Amino acid sequence: MAGSRSVAANLGCVLTLAVDTATAGVVVGVVAVTDKVRVLAERRGGGPARHGETVAPAVAAVLAEAGHAPSNLAAVVVGTGPGPFTGLRVGMVSAAALAHALGVPAYGVCSLDAVALGLLERTGTTVVATDARRREVYWAVYSDGEQIEGPHVGSPAGLLDRLPGLAADRVVGAGAVLYDLPGAVDAGPTAAGLVAAAGPALLDRWLPAPLRAAYLRRPDAVEMAARTPAGRP
Amino acid sequence: MTDPLILGIETSCDETGVGLVRGNTLLADAVASSVDSHVRYGGIVPEVAARAHLEAMVPTMHRALDLAGVRLSDVDAIAVTAGPGLAGALLVGTAAAKSYALALDRPLYGVNHLGAHVAVDALEHGDLPTPLVALLVSGGHTSLLLVNDIARDVRTLGATVDDAAGEAFDKVARLLGLPYPGGPVIDRLAAGGDPSAIAFPRGMTGPRDAAYDFSFSGLKTAVARWVEGIERAGKRIPVTDVAASFQEAVADVLTRKALQACREHGVADLLIGGGVAANSRLRALAGLRCAEAGVRLRVPRPGLCTDNGAMVAALGARVVAAGARPSSLDFATDPGMPVERLTV
Numbered sequence: 001m002a003g004s005r006s007v008a009a010n011l012g013c014v015l016t017l018a019v020d021t022a023t024a025g026v027v028v029g030v031v032a033v034t035d036k037v038r039v040l041a042e043r044r045g046g047g048p049a050r051h052g053e054t055v056a057p058a059v060a061a062v063l064a065e066a067g068h069a070p071s072n073l074a075a076v077v078v079g080t081g082p083g084p085f086t087g088l089r090v091g092m093v094s095a096a097a098l099a100h101a102l103g104v105p106a107y108g109v110c111s112l113d114a115v116a117l118g119l120l121e122r123t124g125t126t127v128v129a130t131d132a133r134r135r136e137v138y139w140a141v142y143s144d145g146e147q148i149e150g151p152h153v154g155s156p157a158g159l160l161d162r163l164p165g166l167a168a169d170r171v172v173g174a175g176a177v178l179y180d181l182p183g184a185v186d187a188g189p190t191a192a193g194l195v196a197a198a199g200p201a202l203l204d205r206w207l208p209a210p211l212r213a214a215y216l217r218r219p220d221a222v223e224m225a226a227r228t229p230a231g232r233p
Numbered sequence: 234m235t236d237p238l239i240l241g242i243e244t245s246c247d248e249t250g251v252g253l254v255r256g257n258t259l260l261a262d263a264v265a266s267s268v269d270s271h272v273r274y275g276g277i278v279p280e281v282a283a284r285a286h287l288e289a290m291v292p293t294m295h296r297a298l299d300l301a302g303v304r305l306s307d308v309d310a311i312a313v314t315a316g317p318g319l320a321g322a323l324l325v326g327t328a329a330a331k332s333y334a335l336a337l338d339r340p341l342y343g344v345n346h347l348g349a350h351v352a353v354d355a356l357e358h359g360d361l362p363t364p365l366v367a368l369l370v371s372g373g374h375t376s377l378l379l380v381n382d383i384a385r386d387v388r389t390l391g392a393t394v395d396d397a398a399g400e401a402f403d404k405v406a407r408l409l410g411l412p413y414p415g416g417p418v419i420d421r422l423a424a425g426g427d428p429s430a431i432a433f434p435r436g437m438t439g440p441r442d443a444a445y446d447f448s449f450s451g452l453k454t455a456v457a458r459w460v461e462g463i464e465r466a467g468k469r470i471p472v473t474d475v476a477a478s479f480q481e482a483v484a485d486v487l488t489r490k491a492l493q494a495c496r497e498h499g500v501a502d503l504l505i506g507g508g509v510a511a512n513s514r515l516r517a518l519a520g521l522r523c524a525e526a527g528v529r530l531r532v533p534r535p536g537l538c539t540d541n542g543a544m545v546a547a548l549g550a551r552v553v554a555a556g557a558r559p560s561s562l563d564f565a566t567d568p569g570m571p572v573e574r575l576t577v
């Protein structure tokens with residue numbers, strides 16, 4: 001998480017909206033951040049290719065459940081991927097637009113961090129692998145909740161080969177489960193994980209860095225082959 | 234009483250557009266185009282376009298607000314293109330629009346991109362006359378519409394059965410070794426060529442063809458065959474004559490059918506919109522044939538013909554004035570949205 005630290009520290013409560021659409025589902029939550037993280041309302045679920053229909057109503061729903069108007073929000077945190085679904089952009093642009101309209105900062109975090117930091121148990125080594133589709137996974141390695149390697153995109157077999165050397169205490173994520181990695185446990189991004197991934201930026205009101213999607217892949221497109229210009233014999 | 238301030242958001246193809254409109258008054262029209270990123274691919278790559286929309290959305294919004302000298306809180310309603318268009322591109326604009334509507338607590342209208350191409354002319358030439366025949370021609374669409382009420386009643390008379398008119402320009406430019414996009418370069422070269430040099434076919438103009446449908450793939454193939462023939466003969470390709478003759482065939486069919494529609498439906502006003510409306514021969518020939526037929530011609534200036542946010546705001550203004558029900562936050566984009574469906 002990049003960004004410069006502002007001088008003024010805020011000791012109050014930062015009411016934060018957390019959003020992630022990097023996986024097949026949608027994660028939206030309202031979180032009260034003090035020295036502790038308290039999730040006031042959270043929605044998780046929805047299927048792939050439905051992000052566009054789901055996010056805005058889910059934001060309205062969690063705000064209503066938490067008993068807050070949008071104007072009460074003081075910050076937005078959003079997962080910036082990696083994510084294979086076109087929906088990744090839905091969460092990011094929703095967060096950017098909400099933050100602009102409300103005049104609050106939007107902090108981007110790695111969506112894999114939001115999985116690792118959403119776990120109850122995070123001491124030792126954690127491998128997070130999400131579904132990258134096209135028979136690949138996005139993965140990263142964490143030591144006591146700190147990302148020490150990744151994020152990568154690659155074949156499940158390639159990650160499987162790496163696992164013994166990593167001596168992971170746990171392997172989590174939809175990608176790990178989908179490809180039957182040893183000891184795989186399902187886990188996804190959570191509102192608490194997103195806020196934790198933003199770290200001290202929220203309470204200390206760092207200036208946010210511009211949101212950049214982590215695609216890890218180039219667009220599929222073939223560049224035009226050079227063609228001999230006509231008009232010459 | 235002043236008209237409401239309408240914010241329009243457009244992301245159906247490769248332009249990120251944000252416009253601000255009050256009634257028929259254009260206050261701001263900010264557009265960020267990703268066309269340069271598509272040049273090396275020789276056409277629009279949906280994933281490249283969608284990535285560019287995400288990056289450009291909020292900056293373009295800032296630019297539009299600055300241009301108009303208004304704040305977001307001044308906005309009374311938000312309109313956004315719900316379709317037709319590229320699925321991934323539409324998702325970015327609609328998600329942004331939903332968030333702005335939610336945060337500002339303003340009504341949201343998902344509207345039809347084709348209808349917006351028609352509505353935009355009110356910003357330049359005032360209220361639209363009704364009924365109206367509209368010819369929409371661009372890289373993505375070619376349709377002939379009968380507009381009875383731009384907020385409520387638009388019907389498709391015909392459309393292309395294969396390539397869009399702008400797509401034909403791109404493909405012919407490509408086979409002549411000319412850069413993408415093909416429209417402007419062919420227009421420029423055609424000015425120095427003879428439009429009657431080569432008799433290229435006029436597609437879908439036979440007695441048994443649908444009166445208002447178009448086909449341009451046969452024309453493109455005819456140009457390709459002709460160019461191959463010259464190449465085989467080892468002769469130099471007369472690029473300006475090919476450009477002029479091809480452009481003439483396109484302009485001829487488009488205007489012929491549009492005026493036939495005016496005649497048959499007893500309509501005295503023709504509007505031409507979409508990016509290809511910037512083509513000089515299409516404008517000139519339409520002007521000539523409209524004058525002969527006693528039909529009034531309306532063509533917005535080129536900047537309003539290509540995709541932009543002002544056109545979406547312009548249709549939004551008509552839809553709000555007509556008292557339409559706002560769209561719900563869970564509306565889905567509709568990449569194949571028919572023009573008969575003006576709002577979602």
Ligand SMILES: [Zn+2]
Pocket residue numbers: 346350371373507539540
């Ligand atoms: Zn268009």
